[in-house]
Amino acid sequence: MSARYDLYAPGNSWLHRLDPRVKLILATLAALLVLLWSSLPLLLAALALAHLLLMLARYPRGLVAGVWRALAPLLILIVVLWPIFDRRGELIVLALGPLIVTGEALLRGLATALRIAALSFTLLLWLGTTDQRSLVRSLVRLGLPFSLGMAMTIGLRFIPTFANVFQTVSEALQARGLDLPPRGLRRLRAMLPILVAALVTALRMSEQLGWTLAARGVGAPVRRTTLRDLAMRPVDWLALAAGLAAGFALLWLTLVEGLGRALR
Amino acid sequence: MQQGRAAPVRSGLSPRVIALAGVMIAVVFVATRLIQVPIPGGYVHLGDIAIYFAAFTFGPLVGAIAGALGPTLADLSSGFANYAPGTFVIHGLQGLVAGLIGWRAGLWRMALAGLVGGVILVGGYFIYDFFILRVGTGTAIADVWFNLGQAATGAIIAIPLVLAVRKAYPPIETWAARRAWQEEIR
Numbered sequence: 015m016s017a018r019y020d021l022y023a024p025g026n027s028w029l030h031r032l033d034p035r036v037k038l039i040l041a042t043l044a045a046l047l048v049l050l051w052s053s054l055p056l057l058l059a060a061l062a063l064a065h066l067l068l069m070l071a072r073y074p075r076g077l078v079a080g081v082w083r084a085l086a087p088l089l090i091l092i093v094v095l096w097p098i099f100d101r102r103g104e105l106i107v108l109a110l111g112p113l114i115v116t117g118e119a120l121l122r123g124l125a126t127a128l129r130i131a132a133l134s135f136t137l138l139l140w141l142g143t144t145d146q147r148s149l150v151r152s153l154v155r156l157g158l159p160f161s162l163g164m165a166m167t168i169g170l171r172f173i174p175t176f177a178n179v180f181q182t183v184s185e186a187l188q189a190r191g192l193d194l195p196p197r198g199l200r201r202l203r204a205m206l207p208i209l210v211a212a213l214v215t216a217l218r219m220s221e222q223l224g225w226t227l228a229a230r231g232v233g234a235p236v237r238r239t240t241l242r243d244l245a246m247r248p249v250d251w252l253a254l255a256a257g258l259a260a261g262f263a264l265l266w267l268t269l270v271e272g273l274g275r276a277l278r
Numbered sequence: 279m280q281q282g283r284a285a286p287v288r289s290g291l292s293p294r295v296i297a298l299a300g301v302m303i304a305v306v307f308v309a310t311r312l313i314q315v316p317i318p319g320g321y322v323h324l325g326d327i328a329i330y331f332a333a334f335t336f337g338p339l340v341g342a343i344a345g346a347l348g349p350t351l352a353d354l355s356s357g358f359a360n361y362a363p364g365t366f367v368i369h370g371l372q373g374l375v376a377g378l379i380g381w382r383a384g385l386w387r388m389a390l391a392g393l394v395g396g397v398i399l400v401g402g403y404f405i406y407d408f409f410i411l412r413v414g415t416g417t418a419i420a421d422v423w424f425n426l427g428q429a430a431t432g433a434i435i436a437i438p439l440v441l442a443v444r445k446a447y448p449p450i451e452t453w454a455a456r457r458a459w460q461e462e463i464r
Contacts, residue, residue: 019311020355045360049410081357088358088417095416126413130360133411137359161291166347168300169307176304177312197316202324202435205315209324209439213305213331214447220301227293 019173021077021141029071029143033250034152036257041140043261048132050265051274054121057128064135073142078135085134089127096123121277146170148244155244164232168223175219180212187211291339299343302332306348311356325349326432327439329373330380330395334388334440335450338377345373360411368402382451385437392433399432400425 024030029037048060068078096119103118144152147167154163187208188194195201227233246254267273291299310325325348333341349369353362372395380391403425407418444451 019307021357084357088413091420092413092417095420096414099415123414130411130413133360134357137354137362138357141354141359159291161296162299162343162347165291165296165299165303165343166351168297169303169347169351172301172304173307176301177308180308180313199431199434201315202322202431203438205313205324206435206439206442209327210442210446213439213443216301216305217298217447217450220297221294223301224292224294224297227297232296233291233293 019170020146021081021138022145023074023077023142024145025072025143027071027143029067029139032143032253033244033246034140034144034148035156035244036246036250036254037140037144038152038156039254040257040261041137043258043265044136044139045133047261047264047268047274048129048136050268051129052122052125052277053274054125054128054278056274057125057132061128061132061135064132064139067139068135068142071139071143073138077142078138081134081138082131085131089131092127092130093120093123096120096126118277125277151242151244160238161233164227172216172219176212176216179215180208183211183215184208295340298336299340302328302336302340302344303348303351306332306344307352310349310352322427322431324435325352325369326372326395326399326428327436329369330376330388330392330432330436331439331443333373333377333395334380334383334391334436335443336377337381338374341373341377341381342370343373345376346370361406364403364406364410368399368406371402372398385441388437388440389433392429392436396426396429396433399429 044060048057051057051060065078097115098113100119100122101114101116102122103116105117106114107117107120108115141149150158150163150166150170153166154160158166192204192207194204264273268275306325306328309328310323313324314321315324328348329341329345332344346366346369350362350366353359353365375398376391376395378391379394380388383391400422404418404422407413407421408415413421
């Protein structure tokens with residue numbers, strides 16, 4: 015059960031060094047713009063820009079390819095199914111009985127797939143260059159309650175632990191004769207003993223963790239201090255101001271002037 | 279080393295609930311991302327089973343936190359960041375409602391909670407697909423089939439799982455209960 019648990023790739027590029035709050039705010043604004051757009055050239059440009067920025071940040075090509083592989087089934091589904099339900103356009107490309115596929119519908123399906131891909135890669139600029147601790151710290155500084163941030167950190171820390179527990183229990187029970195059918199509801203039902211044992215182990219861990227947290231004063235009614243805090247540098251403020259100015263200008267053009275709302 | 283900062287305490291979650299929510303986030307993440315079972319026409323993951331387990335065993339608060347954050351982290355770490363906001367709201371609501379109806383309940387109330395949770399899951403993703411992501415009618419309908427399978431297997435497997443864990447490890451029945459120390463009156 016070897017798998018990556020996040021998309022972060024360590025590095026020292028300008029994008030890695032940028033304050034995680036700035037990256038989150040700008041990525042959210044960019045994602046909102048991409049969501050509003052339907053224009054094929056504009057979405058293509060957004061996707062190309064996201065890839066260019068990832069390349070400049072020396073983000074590994076293997077991880078970019080991995081995201082494309084994960085998205086591929088959804089993108090193919092959109093491109094294939096969209097023209098079947100959309101009859102807009104005069105140029106008929108294919109007519110098979112009740113199935114009529116128009117050129118415009120094909121382009122709209124392609125634009126929608128590009129929008130989903132552009133959205134994912136825009137957010138990858140934030141996720142791929144921000145380590146998990148900074149990510150949670152930035153969310154807490156932006157208003158997420160500390161206890162939820164702590165729960166999230168514990169969750170991220172325990173992912174490999176619980177994955178190992180599940181695998182160990184699964185192998186141990188199969189070594190003792192548990193028969194796992196290859197697929198279907200029968201496999202799910204056969205997995206019940208594994209799930210029970212793995213969950214009880216995980217819950218015992220959480221009980222010990224709760225005692226540890228209580229012993230260290232978590233939940234005590236005092237003002238908390240932090241060892242490593244986030245601090246905005248002048249370059250972060252500059253990036254935030256420039257990004258927000260560009261983002262809001264594009265948002266105004268999109269909402270008022272109709273930029274990117276048409277297909278072409 | 280950077281200078282420390284004093285921050286006010288903003289939430290009253292007890293250390294026990296923080297630890298429980300954290301571990302359940304990891305359980306939901308692993309069940310969503312790493313444990314997938316092939317079925318005819320595709321596969322199902324065990325994420326919904328884990329959310330129902332958290333909600334039925336530890337209540338609406340832990341159900342909502344684990345439901346919102348576990349699958350959202352799974353989306354963010356697998357390239358499906360476009361689904362993360364929808365997942366956060368839909369699965370969070372699923373865990374909250376399932377916990378409100380089925381916490382420490384018997385078979386029928388858990389079944390009802392599974393049904394309501396399923397409606398939230400299937401309806402929520404259809405609305406998100408169709409109106410927010412605008413992926414088109416065909417893809418939104420295809421997603422309904424996938425989510426129907428998820429919702430059904432989630433409820434069908436989670437209920438026996440909860441009953442089995444209650445039997446195997448009785449102390450969990452009282453875990454998420456608020457505890458107050460009282461002086462013994464003599």
